[in-house]
Amino acid sequence: MNIDIIKNECNKQGINRIIKYNEPLKSHTSLRIGGPADFFCCPDNIEDLKKVVSISQEHNIPFWVIGNGTNLLILDSGVRGLVINLNKGFKKIEFSDKIVKVGAGVSLAYLSKIALNKELSGLEFACNIPGTLGGAIINNAGFRENCMADVVQNVTFLIGENKIEKASKSNLNFNYRECNLKGKSVIILEATLLLKKGNREEIELKIKENIKIRETKQPLHKLNAGSIFKNPPGYYAGELVEKVGTKGLSRGKAEISLKHANFIINNGDASSGDVLYLIEEIEKRVKKNFGIKLEREIEILGEP
Numbered sequence: 001m002n003i004d005i006i007k008n009e010c011n012k013q014g015i016n017r018i019i020k021y022n023e024p025l026k027s028h029t030s031l032r033i034g035g036p037a038d039f040f041c042c043p044d045n046i047e048d049l050k051k052v053v054s055i056s057q058e059h060n061i062p063f064w065v066i067g068n069g070t071n072l073l074i075l076d077s078g079v080r081g082l083v084i085n086l087n088k089g090f091k092k093i094e095f096s097d098k099i100v101k102v103g104a105g106v107s108l109a110y111l112s113k114i115a116l117n118k119e120l121s122g123l124e125f126a127c128n129i130p131g132t133l134g135g136a137i138i139n140n141a142g143f144r145e146n147c148m149a150d151v152v153q154n155v156t157f158l159i160g161e162n163k164i165e166k167a168s169k170s171n172l173n174f175n176y177r178e179c180n181l182k183g184k185s186v187i188i189l190e191a192t193l194l195l196k197k198g199n200r201e202e203i204e205l206k207i208k209e210n211i212k213i214r215e216t217k218q219p220l221h222k223l224n225a226g227s228i229f230k231n232p233p234g235y236y237a238g239e240l241v242e243k244v245g246t247k248g249l250s251r252g253k254a255e256i257s258l259k260h261a262n263f264i265i266n267n268g269d270a271s272s273g274d275v276l277y278l279i280e281e282i283e284k285r286v287k288k289n290f291g292i293k294l295e296r297e298i299e300i301l302g303e304p
């Protein structure tokens with residue numbers, strides 16, 4: 001791939017201002033780990049997004065979308081290709097009674113706060129999930145008994161170079177931490193959510209409860225990427241990790257949290273290799289001791 005050709009192409013299309021070259025991705029993830037992306041693009045609008053996708057397809061450059069990078073381990077070798085981030089331009093929040101149209105780049109925690117101010121219930125669970133709407137839909141993000149599937153009505157996404165499609169909730173097959181857009185080459189642009197009329201005090205109380213539970217149980221003041229593993233049916237992943245004696249295990253500056261064994265924390269300049277070592281060590285021990293193959297919730301992105 002010739003970077004100068006791409007630069008010229010972006011210049012011609014008038015989108016050079018939204019492209020960064022060799023952008024370190026660690027500053028775009030909650031673990032603060034990750035090497036550079038060849039190209040990093042933060043489009044302000046759908047036209048510029050289509051242009052950049054079209055250039056990437058024309059020049060066979062693979063692309064990935066990231067939100068707040070709160071469910072990602074990006075490898076130190078970085079990403080050979082284009083990384084797209086919608087956190088700048090796709091921030092619309094439009095209420096119409098109980099219905100809200102939300103841009104993919106909106107922070108979920110912020111949205112939860114705005115819903116509270118409108119006395120709308122349904123997003124209390126999201127009050128401190130640090131992702132964006134786009135990432136939350138892909139992962140069907142949730143806390144305790146609630147998740148995105150409870151509120152999503154439909155999702156609008158870009159597929160291919162310039163085809164915009166809309167899928168209703170029933171066509172998205174929401175499941176535990178996934179929907180059927182996951183792993184596909186689609187870019188979520190926005191979604192429509194249906195909330196319920198609520199009572200301000202009750203909504204606020206629920207939010208406070210959720211915050212309290214998290215603060216007591218999770219290492220929120222350390223760099224992390226949320227749960228590393230999904231809970232296998234009938235088990236809590238954190239309990240399994242604890243039972244195989246890996247709680248507190250460290251490698252370099254990466255450590256399996258003493259506060260919550262399903263979290264890996266970065267105590268400084270941990271490498272992606274340090275984190276991967278710990279992930280694989282847990283997987284091996286849980287398989288050996290319980291015969292259970294843990295499924296990763298965290299996604300790994302980058303050149304192996």
Ligand SMILES: Cc1cc2nc3c(=O)[nH]c(=O)nc-3n(C[C@H](O)[C@H](O)[C@H](O)COP(=O)(O)OP(=O)(O)OC[C@H]3O[C@@H](n4cnc5c(N)ncnc54)[C@H](O)[C@@H]3O)c2cc1C
Binds near residue numbers: 070071139142
């Ligand atoms: C402290 C902490 C607590 C957390 N607590 C929870 C929790 O309670 N529940 C929970 O479910 N998760 C939790 N998480 C994990 C994470 O916040 C969620 O999975 C979140 O939904 C990820 O959103 P993101 O914007 O960070 O996505 P990223 O991590 O950037 O990306 C995740 C996936 O979404 C895709 N993606 C992102 N945006 C788009 C888009 N616009 N179009 C298409 N694909 C897109 C990416 O390609 C990737 O596959 C936590 C994380 C942290 C750090």
